[in-house]
Amino acid sequence: MQSSRPTSQSSGHRSGQPSAHPPGQPSERPSGSDVLIIGGGIVGLVTAWRAAQRGLRTAVADPLPGGGAAQVAAGMLAAVTELHYGEQTLLGLNLASVQRYPDFVTELEEASGRGTGYRACGTLAVALDADDRAQLRELHVLQQGSGLTSDWLTGRECRRLEPMLAPGVRGGLRVEGDHQIDPRRLSAALLTACERAGVVFHRAWADRLSVVRGRAAGAVLAGGRQVHADQVVLAGGSRSGGLAGVPAEVLPPVRPVKGQILRLTMPPGRPPFLSRTVRAVVRGSQIYLVPRENGELVVGATTEELGWDTTVTAGGVYGLLRDAHELVPGITELPLTETRAGLRPGSPDNAPLLGPTALPGLHLATGHHRNGVLxxxxxxxxxxxxxxxxxxxxxxxxxxxxxxxTATGHLPTGPATAGPAASVRQEQPV
Known part of the structure; x- marks a missing residue:
């Protein structure tokens, strides 16, 4: 791969190098920065925080930083149980991130003064019938062939770990290295850490990328305000593929992938149903249950190719509750406290797009699909x-x-309407 070292046309230092301006202090150029990050979800915020730590004057454009898919995601850090055929290359990146998580959480919580809900609790993946058991066995073989560690358990051993599981559980995999974090708390901690590091927030969406003399030079925000920057990072999640002003050959091939998710809550004083994340194959579909320390139980998630539709549907909720009930029968006693739908940024190969584009000064951090938190x-x-x-x-x-x-001609350009032929498939986390 050829890499290009960016150079600045408008400042006294090379754009690719840390600014001499002290981090955490206001920029001398009120409307300019070394880096403008378009998108304030978890990916945009973590990029902004790390850039500011390197001494770059950093700004984020987002009408509601800390929102987006993080408000819907379950937060499984599941590099092992998320493994799929053909994704061994992505596995390497996932494992590299999982290994960084403990130190990352410690540093972030110290920098922000906020907890993130990180739990090193492990994951149990189970099957309820013979066909699903065979599918889980295949996953175990794939994991072993990829050098991963997981332990095969009998149904009785699974229920010994999690007594609330249905009697019909036929077997499962215990993965001690797959953990969880609360994406909402993670997002809030990143937002605070960014503010303390001096990141400037423009609370508006970027309507158009600014290109000056063949180089990305900032963005025009909603309302017409121009924000200048030496470098731009497009981290807009599922919206990344539709930013005006980006040359067609550089526009990222990112599409929205809908996911519906539920939250239930344990009544006060009741012990938790589960001690760890539980995933299952039910009639060929995958479902997960993620217990939080505060008594919340996250159940998800559907995967729906419906463009920009974010409607919570009766069918989606029913399917999740039906499969969760087969896995943990007592779940129907819990109050249903929230139903949400969000959009994952999907890419053609389900892997992220990271780094420089063919347009000087423009970088991508998008397309993370089901692995944005991880x-x-x-x-x-x-x-x-x-x-x-x-x-x-x-x-x-x-x-x-x-x-x-190239990345042209394949993205939906507006809200999609769910029709009767739209499919709902329970599979990957939001």
Whole structure:
């Protein structure tokens, strides 16, 4: 891969190098910065925090920073149980991020003064019938062939770990290295850490990328305000593929993938139903239950190719509750406290796009699909390196945006309406 070292046309230092301006202090250029990040979800915030730590004057454009898919995601850090055939390259990036998570959480919680709900509780993946058991066995073989650690358990051993599981559980996999975090608390901690590091927030969406003399130079915000920057990172999640002003050959091939998710709550004084994340294959569909320390139980999630539709549907809720009830029969006693739908940023190969594009000064941090929370630590590290050196680190070189030669003509351009033929498939987390 060819990498380009960005140079600044408007400042006294090279754009790819840390600014001499002290981090955490207001920029001398009120409307300008070294880096403008378009999108304030978890990926945008972690990029902004790491960039500011490197001494770059950093700004984020987002009408509601800390919102987006983080408000819907379950927060499973499941590099092992998320493994799918054909995704061994992505597995390497996922594992690299999981290994960084403990130190990342410690640093972030100290920097923000906020907890993140990180739990090293492990994951149990189970099957309820012979066919699903065979499918789980295949996953176990794939995991072993990929050098991963998971333990096969009998149904009785699964129920010994989690007594509330249905008697019909036929077997399962215990994965001690797959953990969880609360994405809402993670997002809030990143927002506070960014503010303390001096990141400037423009609470508006970017309507158009500014390109000056063949180089990304900032953005025009909603309302017409121009924000200048030496480098721009497009981290807009599912909206990344529709930003005006981005040349067609550089526009990221990112599409919205809908996911519905539920939250239930344990009544006060009641012991939790589960002690760890439980995933299952039910009639060929996958479901997960993620217990929080505060008594919340997250159940998800559907995967629906419906464009920009974010409607919570009766069918989606019913399917999730039906399969969750087969897995943990007592779940129907719990209050249903929230139903939400969000949009994952899907890419053609289900892997993120990280690093420089063919347009000088424009970088991508998008397309994370079901792994945005999982990949937060490594994404922040990779993007900070790109912004300060112009080089894409080895761990991320398979995920360069340049692996897609063009990205035109395949994205929905407006809200989609769910029709009777729309399919709802319970599979991956939001």
């Amino acid at each position: 990949l937060a630590p490594v994404t922040g590290e990779v993007m900070a390196t790109v912004l300060t050196t112009g080089e894409l680190p080895e761990v991320a070189r398979s995920f360069t945006p340049l692996r897609f030669p």
